[in-house]
Amino acid sequence: MEEFQCELCQSFPNSPVILSCCLKSVCKEHVSDQCPFCGISICEEEIIPNRILQSLLHKDLKTCERCENKPSTVLCKQCVAYLCKDCSAHLHSLGVYRRHIVTAANNYDAGKSEEKCQEHGLSFSHICTDEWKAICDRCLSMHEDHAVLAFDEVIDDALNEIQIKQEKIEAKSREIKQGIIRVKESLDGIENNANQVKLQVTQAFNSMKQMLKWKEEEIISELETAKERKINQLNFSKESLEKGIKKLQTIAQFITATKNQSATTIFTSLSYLSHIIEQALENDESQELTINSDFDCKINVQPLQAALEKVCFRDENSSRVPSPKGSMNSFSKSPRQRVSDITNKSTLLKKNEQNCLKDKDLMNFYDEKQASTPRIRNCTPTHIRDNSSCQFQSLDENPLERRVFIKKLQTASAIQVSWSHPPKGSPDLQYCLEYGVGTKIQNIEQFRQVYKGPAHTCIITDLLPKTSYRFRVSPSLASTDEKGDWSEVVTIGTHDAQKIDASTLGTHATMIARGSEKWIQFDRAGIVLCQNPYPFGKHVWEVKILNNALFSNDSQSSFKIGVAxxxxxxxxxxxxxxxxxxxxxxxxxxxDMEAGTLTFFSPFSPQGEIFSSLPEGPLYPAFQNKPSKTSAASLKFMASFDCKITDTDLNFNQ
Structure with missing residues (x-):
């Protein structure tokens, strides 16, 4: 009943009336000389009692509306009020109130009550359509120039029209009720289906938790075994070192005793003394020991993480993810971005097809770190074999099927992503690759396009080290402008800046700080590796070598620079x-990982010396020292990584 409240005070009207100018229903107390809604001057004749609403509001009324104590027994049609017998007699005993028509309250029926002309007291016989009011036979003389219709015909037509509209309302009501029933059934079905899915999810994750527990116990058992093996190795090393120190202490005591002898004795015993010292140094068992508390084995959780990223709930009936292009205008555009699309035959991007963002503002990426400036550039054709293409035969039948990222490689400044692609391909198949800009609007993560074209492998360069980036990809058909669903969003983190792995120094090398420079000193034969691998792209590093024996002609010693x-x-x-x-x-x-070559520029070969017998990647920069047995000098070197690639470097390899 809220829709029948007074439109001014928003409450149920005491004496509801209808304003004929704007057909608003208000309390009678709000009526004045002007309409409160449209401001038009109104007279008392233009105010119509809302008897229908009054009958609805007072249908179950049992108390007098005046004294509010006694039950109501009569209804005054002019006052539109239910009154008790005493209040009605008091009100209708004086003046114009004597003319009011009073009827029994329980016999009131607005549709069947016989209404009469207030001026002549006769029943209504006609309807004046000009003034639109009921008139009696005596009123006809005052409406000679008006269009007059018979009262019964007008009432019948009005009731017939009301009946037709009532049937429409009832049909609409039935339709809405059926819709409500269907919605309730759907709500119950959603609840049941959601509970079933929750049960399946719980069971699946319980199984995975059990498998994880078993795997954890297995790995811990292997770790304990490796620890025992390492402890035994170190205990053996400790015993060897203790034997070595005892031997050296004995020689030291012998040398001390020799110093206290006479000069003649020292001179005659010098050869013997040198012999036992050299013999002790040559047979020093500690020279062959490797002391390292690090474990050779390392846990690899990347397969598990990759598998967990693919686990998701997907509602097949949900609508596609809307493209955020329309909302991107509110963001500041990123600097010029660089993406390389890689194919087996040729580079598919052209300069006039690059969808680059040209302003120079900076953005914030995921992890609350300042983002790098990815750029778009063409690169020479590279050869990357996608051996997983046979797993995606269904993409030939449905090229708009949701894509899956099948390759995620990274360096300190670049990320390479590949996604599923139909083995046969399609001439009008294109992909849109987007990255997260690190902000949300209405709790929805925002993305920006970084590449659009036919390639299914892309390299995004000029990124920040040790930073997380988020990507998603969507297929589309250029001929029909149809778009597929977005893939699952993957998070890929770049490596930290390249440096020497201190765990590979062992006992054969040490790190020496000389001002702001860090040098690696080889004390004996061994290999030193870098921390991060290079799985793709071109990389440059510079090495400075310093030998203590500058004038030595030891041709048997060698120092190898390369990869492992x-x-x-x-x-x-x-x-x-x-x-x-x-x-x-x-x-x-x-x-050059794509070409599979190492090129060395040195004072001995300034034009470059190429080494091409490289294993499959990823590859770590490596340094190996092989001194001769007679060499006593230490070798020092310093490496600077991720150097700028010059035109000479690129042109020489091409």
Missing amino acids: SQKGRQVYGCPINYQAARGTCKIKVVL
Whole structure:
């Protein structure tokens, strides 16, 4: 009943009336000389009692509306009020109130009550359509120039029209009721289905938790075994060292005793003394020991993380993810971005097709870190084999099927992503790759386009080290402008800046700080590796070599600069004849993962020397020292990574 409240005080009207000018229903107390809604002057004749609303509001009324104590027994049609017998007699005993028509309250029926002309007291016989009011026979003389219709015909037509509209309302009501029933059934079905899915999710994750628990126990058991093995190795090393120190202490005591002898004795015993000292140094067991508390085995959780990223709930009936292009105008655009699309035959991006963002503002990426400035650039054709294409035969039948990221590689400044692609391909199939800009609008993460084209492998460069980036991709058909669903959003973090892995120094090398520079000193034969692998792209690093024995002609010693695979300890590269140079020897190394080559620029080969027998990636920069048995000098080197690639480096490899 809220829709029948007074439109001014928003409460149920005491004496509801209808304003004929704007057909508003208000309390009678709000009526004045002007309409409170449209401001038109109104007279008392234009105010119509809302008897229908009055009958609805007072249908169950049992008390007198005046004294509010006694039950109501009569109804005054002019006052539109239910009164008790005493109040009605008092009110209708004086003046114009004597003319009011009073009827029994329980017999009141607005549809059947016989109404009469207030002026003549006769029943209504006609309707004046000009003034639109009921008139009696005596009133006809005052409406001679008006269009007059018979009262019964007008009432019948009005009731017939009301009946038709009532049937429409009832049909609409039935339709709405059926809709409500269907909604209730759907709500119950959603609740049941959601509970079933929750049960399935709980069961699946309970199984995974059990498997994780078993895997945890298995890995911990392997760790304990490795720890025992390491402890045994270190105990053996400790015993060897203790034997070595005792031998050296004995020699030291012998030397001390020799110093107290006469000069003749020292001179005659000098050869013997040198012999036992050299023998002790040559047989020093500690020279062959490797003391390292690090475990050779490392836990690899990347397969598990990759598998968990693919676990999701997908509602097949939900609508597609709307493209955020329309909402991107509120963001400041990023600097010019660089993306390389990689195919087996040719580079598919052209300069006039690059969808780049040209202003120079900075943005914030995920992890609350300042984002880098990814750029878009063309690169030379590279050869990346996608051996997983046979797993996506269904994409040939449905090229707009949701894509899955199948390759996620990263360096300190670049990320390479590949996604599922139909083995046969399609001439009008395109992809849109977007990255998260690190902000949300109405709790919805915002993305920006970083590449659009036919390639299904992209390299995003000029990124910040040790920063997380989020990507998603969507297929589309250029001929029909149809778009597929967005893929799951993947988070990929770049590596930290490249540096020497201190855990690979062992006992054969040490790190020495000389001002702001950090040098690696080889004390004996061994291999030093870097911390992060290079899985793709071109990379440059510079090496400075310093030999203590600058004038030595030891041709048997060698120092190899190159790369090593993750599983092996073999260094692939070229030996450097550093002893032929005076002072510091500078070497520049260019690694081209796509071409599979290492190029060395040195004082001995300024035009570059190419080494092409490289294993499959990813590859770690590596340094190997192989001194001769007679060499006593220490070798020092310093490496600067992620150097700028010059045109000479690129042109030489091409």
